[in-house]
Amino acid sequence: EVYRASTYAPVNIAVIKYWGKRDTKLNLPTNSSLSVTLSQDDLRTHTTASCSAQLSKDTLLLNGEGQDISSTRTQACLRELRSLRQQLEAKHATAPKLSQMKLKIVSENNFPTAAGLASSAAGFAALVRAVADLYQLPASPTELSRIARQGSGSACRSLFGGYAGWQMGEKDDGSDSVAYEVAPASHWPAMRAIILVASAEKKDVSSTAGMQQTVATSALFQHRANNVVPKRMNMMEKAMKERDFETFATLTMKDSNNFHACCLDTEPPIFYMNETSRAAVRMCEAINKEAGRSICAYTFDAGPNAVVYYLKDDESSVVGTFKSMLGEKTGWEGPRGQAIKALQK
Numbered sequence: 219e220v221y222r223a224s225t226y227a228p229v230n231i232a233v234i235k236y237w238g239k240r241d242t243k244l245n246l247p248t249n250s251s252l253s254v255t256l257s258q259d260d261l262r263t264h265t266t267a268s269c270s271a272q273l274s275k276d277t278l279l280l281n282g283e284g285q286d287i288s289s290t291r292t293q294a295c296l297r298e299l300r301s302l303r304q305q306l307e308a309k310h311a312t313a314p315k316l317s318q319m320k321l322k323i324v325s326e327n328n329f330p331t332a333a334g335l336a337s338s339a340a341g342f343a344a345l346v347r348a349v350a351d352l353y354q355l356p357a358s359p360t361e362l363s364r365i366a367r368q369g370s371g372s373a374c375r376s377l378f379g380g381y382a383g384w385q386m387g388e389k390d391d392g393s394d395s396v397a398y399e400v401a402p403a404s405h406w407p408a409m410r411a412i413i414l415v416a417s418a419e420k421k422d423v424s425s426t427a428g429m430q431q432t433v434a435t436s437a438l439f440q441h442r443a444n445n446v447v448p449k450r451m452n453m454m455e456k457a458m459k460e461r462d463f464e465t466f467a468t469l470t471m472k473d474s475n476n477f478h479a480c481c482l483d484t485e486p487p488i489f490y491m492n493e494t495s496r497a498a499v500r501m502c503e504a505i506n507k508e509a510g511r512s513i514c515a516y517t518f519d520a521g522p523n524a525v526v527y528y529l530k531d532d533e534s535s536v537v538g539t540f541k542s543m544l545g546e547k548t549g550w551e552g553p554r555g556q557a558i559k560a561l562q563k
């Protein structure tokens with residue numbers, strides 16, 4: 219007999235960034251963070267998990283290609299899930315012993331993984347929920363976020379739709395370092411995002427390695443984690459709850475810049491943004507100046523691609539201006555967002 223479960227998880231893009239760990243095994247962060255989940259029609263991972271007594275080893279396939287399932291991060295997630303399943307099997311004598319069977323996990327992204335668009339976040343979130351569903355675990359999204367965090371820190375926020383937070387927590391075992399819902403997507407239906415792909419190349423320094431270097435060498439980072447982010451968390455949550463786009467935009471841009479300043483303050487310095495990224499920043503600034511208020515906000519993760527947030531009513535001013543800057547539109551398009559490719563020469 220084959221047991222099977224499928225699920226989707228969305229990509230999330232942080233507006234208050236996670237950067238720095240106090241525990242590299244458990245992915246426990248040095249500051250809390252907040253994100254906006256992108257529409258699943260546009261950017262998501264679909265994962266099917268199955269198990270049967272016939273399988274001889276655990277396997278993981280991403281977009282048709284075999285992946286290393288033995289990585290410590292994936293194993294940490296699977297170990298937790300299997301142990302929860304064992305507890306369930308111990309309680310219910312009739313439950314099939316799925317915890318003893320090997321797993322086959324098949325994932326598909328509907329966006330180019332190579333573009334470095336937070337694929338690990340959606341990937342681990344979908345993996346954890348698919349296996350949890352397969353195991354029929356009574357686990358809440360909060361509990362699953364604790365597990366997904368061990369796969370990739372930012373993945374914990376993808377267990378929630380809409381506006382999600384990740385509280386850093388204080389405990390050494392990470393039990394209080396979990397994600398939470400600030401508001402569902404339906405709370406602010408006018409929110410839109412456009413992604414400008416400034417380079418589809420793989421990033422130079424992975425976020426995992428980059429943040430470790432920053433923690434080890436940057437004094438600016440200490441200031442960010444201790445003084446800057448804690449204040450911004452409250453302000454940003456309030457802006458989300460009140461649908462205050464101007465405050466949301468100002469804080470989003472400030473936090474992206476503060477994060478990239480910490481990267482620059484790292485030894486050796488890390489450059490994630492490139493000339494195309496900076497052109498996108500200038501373009502946003504020009505659009506906001508023209509409008510007389512902030513109608514768009516850029517943010518950059520550990521790579522050169524810009525995510526620009528705006529509201530539906532400002533679609534023509536924001537997207538129209540970007541289109542004219544970039545010329546031909548070549549990316550994907552979906553009902554709640556678009557991506558324009560601006561590949562670097």
Ligand code: DP6
Nearest residue numbers: 232235236370371372425426519520
């Ligand atoms: C810049 O979650 O990819 O996107 O925990 O080592 O897997 P690991 O790091 P990861 O880091 C994401 C960093 C970021 C900011 C964010 O998503 O909050």
